[in-house]
Amino acid sequence: MIKYKLSGRLSMLAKLADASQRLADIGTDHGYLPLHLLEKRNVEHCILCDINLGPLENAKRSFREADFSDQTEFRLGSGIEPLEFSEVDTVVIAGMGGGLIIDILSKDLHKSKSFEKLLLQPMTEQDVLRQWLLSQGFKINSDYYVHEGSKYYEIIEISNQEIGSTFQVYDYTDDLEFGYKITKGNRDEYIRFLLYRRHKYEIIMKQLEKSNSQGTKHDECMSKLNLIDSILRKVKEEDL
Numbered sequence: 001m002i003k004y005k006l007s008g009r010l011s012m013l014a015k016l017a018d019a020s021q022r023l024a025d026i027g028t029d030h031g032y033l034p035l036h037l038l039e040k041r042n043v044e045h046c047i048l049c050d051i052n053l054g055p056l057e058n059a060k061r062s063f064r065e066a067d068f069s070d071q072t073e074f075r076l077g078s079g080i081e082p083l084e085f086s087e088v089d090t091v092v093i094a095g096m097g098g099g100l101i102i103d104i105l106s107k108d109l110h111k112s113k114s115f116e117k118l119l120l121q122p123m124t125e126q127d128v129l130r131q132w133l134l135s136q137g138f139k140i141n142s143d144y145y146v147h148e149g150s151k152y153y154e155i156i157e158i159s160n161q162e163i164g165s166t167f168q169v170y171d172y173t174d175d176l177e178f179g180y181k182i183t184k185g186n187r188d189e190y191i192r193f194l195l196y197r198r199h200k201y202e203i204i205m206k207q208l209e210k211s212n213s214q215g216t217k218h219d220e221c222m223s224k225l226n227l228i229d230s231i232l233r234k235v236k237e238e239d240l
């Protein structure tokens with residue numbers, strides 16, 4: 001059996017995909033997430049998709065010694081194109097830019113909305129992706145945050161399922177850089193994420209002040225810090 005260690009980011013995705021019947025992993029690369037889910041018997045069937053032949057071959061290699069041939073399919077193609085309407089209940093799109101995730105989902109909105117759950121893990125433009133999802137009528141069930149190395153990874157769960165107590169981060173949706181909705185179980189990690197982002201903006205602010213820069217960048221930075229503080233106050237008050 002191939003040896004691999006699931007990163008914290010992929011472990012969180014695995015947890016959120018738990019109990020899916022049929023799952024598709026778009027941009028699967030080595031296929032570690034589907035392999036883990038099948039090994040743990042947490043999903044029944046996985047469709048591994050990638051736009052590039054090399055990564056799909058990597059995935060096939062990962063599965064070579066595993067006995068899951070009846071439960072796996074490997075499909076070459078872009079985004080959700082290799083999938084049929086409603087063919088799986090969960091679609092994972094992870095490790096790509098937010099803009100690319102928008103491109104993938106917007107190619108066929110009707111099909112994108114036919115899956116019960118979307119687990120999106122954008123590496124960039126998380127705020128733009130959230131804005132777009134809401135504007136297209138997707139329901140953001142929750143944002144999740146995973147700290148790994150020196151980074152925070154963000155996961156957006158789209159689903160109509162009820163997941164217990166949630167907290168809407170902000171009343172308006174102009175700025176979704178710091179998330180949209182969080183669940184009770186993720187509250188403490190979310191607070192740590194906000195403090196981490198606050199620290200980043202403080203460093204930028206200090207640099208701007210050092211260089212006597214008082215323009216738009218300074219104002220933007222100030223408004224981000226104020227936004228983080230107001231979310232922190234709110235989330236600490238919430239009885240999640």
Ligand SMILES: C[S@@+](CC[C@H](N)C(=O)[O-])C[C@H]1O[C@@H](n2cnc3c(N)ncnc32)[C@H](O)[C@@H]1O
Pocket residue numbers: 026027028029030049050051052055077078079093094095096100104
């Ligand atoms: C950085 S890897 C992420 C691998 C894995 N999903 C993860 O999160 O660890 C990105 C993968 O997405 C694939 N990819 C890029 N654009 C794609 C598209 N439009 N459709 C499907 N796969 C794509 C690449 O070939 C690559 O294997």
